[in-house]
Amino acid sequence: MIDASALLAVAVGEARLGRAEGGIPIGAALFDSAGTLLGSGHNRRVQDDDPSTHAETAAFRAAGRRPTYRDTIMVTTLSPCWYCSGLVRQFRIPHVIVGEARTFSGGHDWLAEHGVEITIVDDEECVRMMSEFVEAHPDLWNEDIGD
Amino acid sequence: MIDASALLAVAVGEARLGRAEGGIPIGAALFDSAGTLLGSGHNRRVQDDDPSTHAETAAFRAAGRRPTYRDTIMVTTLSPCWYCSGLVRQFRIPHVIVGEARTFSGGHDWLAEHGVEITIVDDEECVRMMSEFVEAHPDLWNEDIGD
Numbered sequence: 007m008i009d010a011s012a013l014l015a016v017a018v019g020e021a022r023l024g025r026a027e028g029g030i031p032i033g034a035a036l037f038d039s040a041g042t043l044l045g046s047g048h049n050r051r052v053q054d055d056d057p058s059t060h061a062e063t064a065a066f067r068a069a070g071r072r073p074t075y076r077d078t079i080m081v082t083t084l085s086p087c088w089y090c091s092g093l094v095r096q097f098r099i100p101h102v103i104v105g106e107a108r109t110f111s112g113g114h115d116w117l118a119e120h121g122v123e124i125t126i127v128d129d130e131e132c133v134r135m136m137s138e139f140v141e142a143h144p145d146l147w148n149e150d151i152g153d
Numbered sequence: 154m155i156d157a158s159a160l161l162a163v164a165v166g167e168a169r170l171g172r173a174e175g176g177i178p179i180g181a182a183l184f185d186s187a188g189t190l191l192g193s194g195h196n197r198r199v200q201d202d203d204p205s206t207h208a209e210t211a212a213f214r215a216a217g218r219r220p221t222y223r224d225t226i227m228v229t230t231l232s233p234c235w236y237c238s239g240l241v242r243q244f245r246i247p248h249v250i251v252g253e254a255r256t257f258s259g260g261h262d263w264l265a266e267h268g269v270e271i272t273i274v275d276d277e278e279c280v281r282m283m284s285e286f287v288e289a290h291p292d293l294w295n296e297d298i299g300d
Contacts (some may be wrong), residue, residue: 051218057244058214067205071198075299092239092260093205097299113239152222152244 010103010125013037013081014132016046017105020061021028021083021135030143030150031135034061034082034090036069036099044078045069051150060150062090066097075099083132087112087151095120105132109140110151155249159271160184160228163193164252168206168230168282171195175291176281177297181208181229181237183216183246191225192216198297207297209237213244220249222246230279234259234298242267252279256287257298 013035020033035046047064050056059067062082069078075097080086083105086094091113094102101123104114108128118124140147147153160182180277183187183191194211197203206214209229217223222244227233229251239258241249248270251261255275265271287294 055218056214057216057218058210058240063205063210067203069204071202071204071296073296088239088243089236090239092235092237092242095239096235096259097204112243149218149220 008039008079008093008101008143010127011129013041013079013103014083014105014127014129016043017061017065017081017083018129018131020046020048020065021105021132024050024053024061024064025135025139026098027053029053030146032061032084034065034080034084036065037074037079037081039077039079039131041079044072046077049150052146056086057149060087062086062093062122066093079103081105083129084136085110085112085114085126086117094122101125102124106136108133155186155188155226155248157228157274158276160188160226160250161252161274161276163190164208164212164228164230165247165276165278167195167212168195168279169206171197171200172282172286174200176200177293178286179208179229179231181212181227183212184226184228186224186226186248188226191211191219196297199293204296207234207237209233209240213240226250230276231283232257232259232261232273233264238264241269244248248272250274252276255280255281256283 192215
C-alpha cells in the first residue's frame with residue numbers, strides 16, 4: 007500500500023528548494039509502483055530562465071529514459087497544468103498524487119476521465135507555499151501558466 | 154499572410170539535424186505572428202538520453218520566457234503528442250502548423266476543439282523521414298510516445 011503523504015514529502019522538499027532559490031515553489035517526484043524514487047525536481051523558470059521546466063517535467067527528465075512508465079507514480083505539490091497533464095497521459099503514467107488543487111486546478115479531472123488514478127492529499131504546507139507565492143509574485147505565477 | 158510551408162522548412166531543418174545525429178527526426182520552431190523565428194529545436198531523446206525533450210518543448214525552451222505566447226505559432230514536423238499538445242493549450246499558443254499527421258496523430262483535434270487553429274501541410278519529406286525512422290527503429294519510436 008502506497009503512503010501518499012510519504013511520497014508527497016519528497017515533492018514538498020523539492021518545492022522548498024525551489025522557494026529557497028527564489029523560484030516558483032512547485033516540486034514533483036516520479037516513483038515506481040513499489041515507492042522507490044526514480045527522479046525528482048522543481049520548477050526552474052526563474053532559476054534557469056527556462057519556461058519549459060515545470061516540476062513534473064523536471065522529475066520526468068531526472069527519472070530518465072524507461073521502456074515504460076506504466077509502473078510509475080507522479081507526485082506533484084500542485085494540480086498539474088495542461089502541459090504536465092499531457093505528459094502524464096502520453097507516457098501512460100497510471101497514478102498521480104496531487105499535494106493540493108485549491109490554488110490552481112489543472113488537468114487532473116481530464117486525466118481521471120482517461121483512467122488515471124488521482125489522489126488529492128490537500129496538504130496544508132502545499133497550499134501555504136503556493137498561496138504565499140502567488141500573492142507575493144502574481145506576475146511570475148501568471149507567466150508560468152501562460153495567463 | 155503566413156506561408157505555412159516556409160515556416161515548416163525551419164522545423165524540417167531541425168528534424169534533419171536530429172536524423173543526422175542519430176536521433177528521432179522530429180523538429181519544431183516557434184515563431185511570432187509576423188513570422189519571426191523565436192526559437193527552434195528537435196527531439197533529443199537519443200542524443201541527451203532525455204525523454205522530456207520533444208521537438209516542441211525544445212523549441213519552446215529555445216524561445217525562452219515571454220509574458221505571453223498568444224502571438225506565437227508553433228510549427229512541428231509531426232502531429233503533437235499529448236505532452237506537446239498540453240504545452241500548446243497551457244500557454245495559449247493560438248496556431249499550430251503540422252508537417253504531417255499520417256505516421257502519428259496526437260492531440261491536434263483536441264487543440265482544434267479548444268480554439269487552436271490547426272494547419273496540416275501534409276509534407277512528403279516529413280512523412281518520409283518519420284516513416285523511414287519508425288520502420289528502422291520501432292523501439293525508439295514506441296519509447297518516445299510511451300507505447
